[in-house]
Amino acid sequence: MAEYRYLIVGGGMTADAACRGIRDHDADGAIGVVAEEEHEPYARPPLSKALWAGKDENSIWRGTPGLGVDLTLGRRIVSLDLGKGTATDEADETYSYERLLLATGGTPRTLPSGDEGVIYYRTLDHFRQLHALAGEGVRVAVIGGGFIGSELAAALTTNGCAVTNVFPEVGIGACLFPAELSVFVNEYYRSKGVDVLPEELVESISRDGDAFRVKTMGGRSVEADAVVAGLGIVPRTDLAEQAGLPVEDGILVDEYGRVQGHENVFAAGDVARFPVPALGGSRRVEHEDHANTHGRHVGANMAGAHEPYDHLPFFYSDLFELGYEAVGDVDSRLDTVVEWAEPNRKGVVCYVDGDSRACGWLLWDVWGKVDSARDLIRARQPVHGEIVRSLID
Numbered sequence: 001m002a003e004y005r006y007l008i009v010g011g012g013m014t015a016d017a018a019c020r021g022i023r024d025h026d027a028d029g030a031i032g033v034v035a036e037e038e039h040e041p042y043a044r045p046p047l048s049k050a051l052w053a054g055k056d057e058n059s060i061w062r063g064t065p066g067l068g069v070d071l072t073l074g075r076r077i078v079s080l081d082l083g084k085g086t087a088t089d090e091a092d093e094t095y096s097y098e099r100l101l102l103a104t105g106g107t108p109r110t111l112p113s114g115d116e117g118v119i120y121y122r123t124l125d126h127f128r129q130l131h132a133l134a135g136e137g138v139r140v141a142v143i144g145g146g147f148i149g150s151e152l153a154a155a156l157t158t159n160g161c162a163v164t165n166v167f168p169e170v171g172i173g174a175c176l177f178p179a180e181l182s183v184f185v186n187e188y189y190r191s192k193g194v195d196v197l198p199e200e201l202v203e204s205i206s207r208d209g210d211a212f213r214v215k216t217m218g219g220r221s222v223e224a225d226a227v228v229a230g231l232g233i234v235p236r237t238d239l240a241e242q243a244g245l246p247v248e249d250g251i252l253v254d255e256y257g258r259v260q261g262h263e264n265v266f267a268a269g270d271v272a273r274f275p276v277p278a279l280g281g282s283r284r285v286e287h288e289d290h291a292n293t294h295g296r297h298v299g300a301n302m303a304g305a306h307e308p309y310d311h312l313p314f315f316y317s318d319l320f321e322l323g324y325e326a327v328g329d330v331d332s333r334l335d336t337v338v339e340w341a342e343p344n345r346k347g348v349v350c351y352v353d354g355d356s357r358a359c360g361w362l363l364w365d366v367w368g369k370v371d372s373a374r375d376l377i378r379a380r381q382p383v384h385g386e387i388v389r390s391l392i393d
């Protein structure tokens with residue numbers, strides 16, 4: 001049995017960051033990482049952006065092996081024994097730990113209908129598979145108008161593919177952007193050559209040899225050489241649930257990343273639901289900055305740092321030449337205060353709570369203002385147009 005002071009289940013960006021957090025405080029405590037994927041930890045954002053723009057695949061590796069970590073790749077942990085302090089993988093290998101971190105991330109949501117051959121895009125292997133298929137005139141149906149769907153629609157179009165983007169909302173990014181901006185993004189994508197089909201749910205996907213036919217509830221039929229879907233993720237809480245750990249859309253952790261009621265068990269990154277004092281209540285965040293920062297914090301706490309996590313993570317996306325950074329609760333169901341320097345091209349959207357206080361910011365082609373936006377969330381003061389405009393300048 002392999003014996004570790006620190007055992008990390010999962011081999012994503014959070015796992016890598018946690019190893020760094022541990023090493024900041026413990027130079028030589030034995031760290032074991034057990035990861036289902038065959039690859040050492042890598043950055044996921046380039047899979048829908050930089051790698052399609054020609055960046056070298058070697059740029060994505062996080063360098064985890066250089067931290068003096070024992071990486072076991074291609075193995076899935078299938079059970080935990082919290083009493084004994086052990087974890088067991090599907091090949092019946094057992095690993096013991098003094099401190100355990102669950103960094104199991106999320107698994108892509110799938111379509112309810114038949115979907116053989118659909119790429120539910122999340123991993124490097126998915127990038128390699130899609131990249132090998134993509135090329136001039138190749139027809140790709142992209143299902144989903146959120147982060148992954150919109151970024152892939154842009155990346156594939158830029159790489160010569162004939163892309164149809166199908167999603168049920170009124171516009172691209174509609175869960176985040178105000179409706180008018182979201183509908184503008186539809187038109188912008190059309191101007192770039194994407195066939196955008198909003199307000200369409202997929203009814204069925206069938207295959208005839210190598211070709212796919214996607215039928216929508218609204219009666220549209222899309223023929224494609226490949227179908228790729230980005231429908232969001234479901235947090236991978238199965239192990240935690242089996243072990244009796246508290247789960248509520250994510251593993252419940254305190255401000256140190258410790259699982260409630262368990263001194264030596266931690267969770268971080270996409271899979272963890274953590275308290276956010278600046279916004280009230282708890283959140284689960286599926287973004288790179290959070291994976292890196294929460295992972296590092298929680299790793300440090302596993303090694304005794306005892307530092308509460310009060311970071312407000314930011315996120316970003318690229319939509320052809322459009323781009324943004326955002327922080328806080330960015331949710332189109334909230335009321336907004338919107339100020340444009342140039343309508344739909346450059347401006348700031350502030351999302352407000354019932355007391356008109358800023359709880360989230362969308363910085364649309366506005367750069368370097370994330371810290372100011374964070375400060376305005378923490379200030380808990382009502383915002384008005386002038387304050388919002390001040391972030392554009």
Ligand SMILES: Cc1cc2nc3c(=O)[nH]c(=O)nc-3n(C[C@H](O)[C@H](O)[C@H](O)COP(=O)(O)OP(=O)(O)OC[C@H]3O[C@@H](n4cnc5c(N)ncnc54)[C@H](O)[C@@H]3O)c2cc1C
Pocket residue numbers: 009010011012013014015034035036037043044045046047048075076077078103104105106107121122123148236239268269270271285286287288289291314315316317
């Ligand atoms: C294509 C893509 C583009 C993105 N772009 C952006 C972006 O532009 N901006 C942004 O902010 N965020 C972006 N994100 C989100 C960001 O990458 C994630 O928030 C981050 O990767 C989460 O890291 P994680 O380690 O918590 O989870 P994951 O990345 O899901 O890693 C968890 C790992 O654990 C493994 N695992 C799970 N269960 C087990 C088990 N039982 N045993 C062993 N291993 C297990 C999984 O196989 C997986 O490799 C993007 C994500 C994707 C997929």
